[in-house]
Amino acid sequence: MQKELKLSPKSLALYFECPLCFWLKKAKGIERPSPYPFQLNLEVDAILKQEFDSCRKQGSHPLLEANNIPAKLFSNQALLDEWRNINKGLRYYDKELKATLFGLPDDILDFGNGKLAPFDYKSTGKSIPKIYDRFQLQMDVYTYLLEKNGYSTPRKAILAFYIVDKENPFEDKLPFRKEIHIIETDPSYIENIFKEAVLFLKAKAPRKHSQECLFGQWLKKQAL
Amino acid sequence: MSDYYNSKRTNNIFKPDSKIPFRISRSKIDLFLECPRCFYMDRRLGVARPPGYPFTLNSAVDTLLKKEFDIHRAGKSKHPLMEEYGIDAIPFEHEKIDEWRDVRRGITYLDPETNLLIMGAIDDVWINPQGELHIVDYKATSKNGEVSLDAPWQIAYKRQMEIYQWLFRKNNFKVSNIGYFVYCNGKTDTKAFDKKIEFDVKVIPYEGDDSWVQKTIKELHQCLLSEEIPEMAEDCDYCNYRKAAAQEAYKKMKKNAKRA
Numbered sequence: 001m002q003k004e005l006k007l008s009p010k011s012l013a014l015y016f017e018c019p020l021c022f023w024l025k026k027a028k029g030i031e032r033p034s035p036y037p038f039q040l041n042l043e044v045d046a047i048l049k050q051e052f053d054s055c056r057k058q059g060s061h062p063l064l065e066a067n068n069i070p071a072k073l074f075s076n077q078a079l080l081d082e083w084r085n086i087n088k089g090l091r092y093y094d095k096e097l098k099a100t101l102f103g104l105p106d107d108i109l110d111f112g113n114g115k116l117a118p119f120d121y122k123s124t125g126k127s128i129p130k131i132y133d134r135f136q137l138q139m140d141v142y143t144y145l146l147e148k149n150g151y152s153t154p155r156k157a158i159l160a161f162y163i164v165d166k167e168n169p170f171e172d173k174l175p176f177r178k179e180i181h182i183i184e185t186d187p188s189y190i191e192n193i194f195k196e197a198v199l200f201l202k203a204k205a206p207r208k209h210s211q212e213c214l215f216g217q218w219l220k221k222q223a224l
Numbered sequence: 225m226s227d228y229y230n231s232k233r234t235n236n237i238f239k240p241d242s243k244i245p246f247r248i249s250r251s252k253i254d255l256f257l258e259c260p261r262c263f264y265m266d267r268r269l270g271v272a273r274p275p276g277y278p279f280t281l282n283s284a285v286d287t288l289l290k291k292e293f294d295i296h297r298a299g300k301s302k303h304p305l306m307e308e309y310g311i312d313a314i315p316f317e318h319e320k321i322d323e324w325r326d327v328r329r330g331i332t333y334l335d336p337e338t339n340l341l342i343m344g345a346i347d348d349v350w351i352n353p354q355g356e357l358h359i360v361d362y363k364a365t366s367k368n369g370e371v372s373l374d375a376p377w378q379i380a381y382k383r384q385m386e387i388y389q390w391l392f393r394k395n396n397f398k399v400s401n402i403g404y405f406v407y408c409n410g411k412t413d414t415k416a417f418d419k420k421i422e423f424d425v426k427v428i429p430y431e432g433d434d435s436w437v438q439k440t441i442k443e444l445h446q447c448l449l450s451e452e453i454p455e456m457a458e459d460c461d462y463c464n465y466r467k468a469a470a471q472e473a474y475k476k477m478k479k480n481a482k483r484a
Contacts, residue, residue: 024472030472032274032465033273035276038279040285040364041281043410047421124280125281125284125285126280164280164281166284168288170289170408173421174281174285174410174420176420215274215469217232219466
């Protein structure tokens with residue numbers, strides 16, 4: 001914890017879900033057992049980044065046009081690459097808290113007049129896409145970070161869902177249909193949550209796993 | 225997440241004095257081999273490891289592959305992959321194929337010695353001209369380079385294959401030791417996405433040896449019967465997490481109590 005403290009949307013989600021698990025991870029380096037990596041989703045993200053990057057110079061992409069999104073792809077490739085880079089990221093350092101909040105957006109849309117909005121790719125094998133709470137939090141954090149970095153935002157985020165089309169046989173490919181979802185974002189509570197989470201790591205109150213925490217329930221029920 | 229996790233189950237718990245056959249899926253056999261303590265917690269005490277998010281894209285690949293092989297099952301024809309890899313077999317047509325592929329039903333065998341109902345759900349099964357079955361499992365990933373079965377963690381894949389072979393033998397089928405993994409590797413170098421991920425598909429034959437299965441079922445049964453909680457596997461992430469989390473939380477609580 002003496003090192004620079006860095007929190008991501010995932011850290012904040014963990015703090016919401018279970019403060020003790022958050023503390024174990026961030027203060028003690030004890031992480032919940034991790035699942036196997038989601039290789040296919042990572043690959044879709046990687047390929048989509050290439051694809052949108054290839055359209056960045058002309059500004060638009062057929063998907064945005066087809067959905068009448070009044071925005072262009074963010075034109076500053078170098079800056080976007082920095083924001084996507086895990087060692088840099090889109091970040092904000094709070095001097096008082098001595099902590100950084102950061103995120104790794106997939107992409108950014110430019111709505112004109114300097115207004116920027118997060119644009120994230122989500123892939124799923126389910127038939128109906130779902131905007132999970134963790135997606136909302138992630139987009140609220142990105143909006144907050146953009147604003148802290150001096151950009152104005154339309155207080156919106158654009159999610160591009162790539163949903164497997166399961167109608168046809170495989171033929172060596174996984175076909176997708178696409179859906180664009182625009183959600184409202186609210187960065188107003190992020191500052192407080194960020195602060196609360198950072199101070200929590202330094203607090204001295206006794207701690208328990210939250211009632212909803214699956215790992216807490218699992219730990220407690222062990223007859224040890 | 226909590227919608228589909230019940231930290232303290234009351235069903236599917238092994239009761240030593242029960243006469244009703246107790247169901248053990250092939251993934252629980254694997255859990256037993258991976259960490260007997262986690263297995264015991266789960267099946268005897270009703271406390272399963274918390275689940276992760278589902279791998280929906282992998283499931284989608286399985287679904288589509290099944291559709292594709294089903295076309296050849298209906299046509300009693302070879303799939304192009306079989307031609308390409310020189311495999312003299314066709315998809316096996318059987319009235320129970322849908323049951324065998326259903327994770328809720330699967331292929332089962334009631335072991336008379338232990339009264340355990342062993343079950344597993346397969347992806348596919350092929351048949352050769354000698355009337356022998358080849359068990360087939362689909363895998364999907366995305367990595368640079370060739371896919372193989374050489375990584376240490378892939379022993380789980382091999383065991384999976386061997387349990388299925390064992391189950392089909394126990395159901396009186398003639399089963400070849402050779403099973404096949406249809407391994408789909410998402411291409412990372414695809415330039416344009418064009419609404420799809422493309423895969424390199426490789427068929428990897430694997431020669432199984434199911435001689436361990438019967439013995440393991442017996443050990444697993446002993447584990448379930450025991451009143452002692454078994455030792456954890458040294459490299460079990462879950463048990464190590466549990467230990468570390470409990471220790472740190474305890475230390476912190478004591479420290480706080482002192483300060484107060």
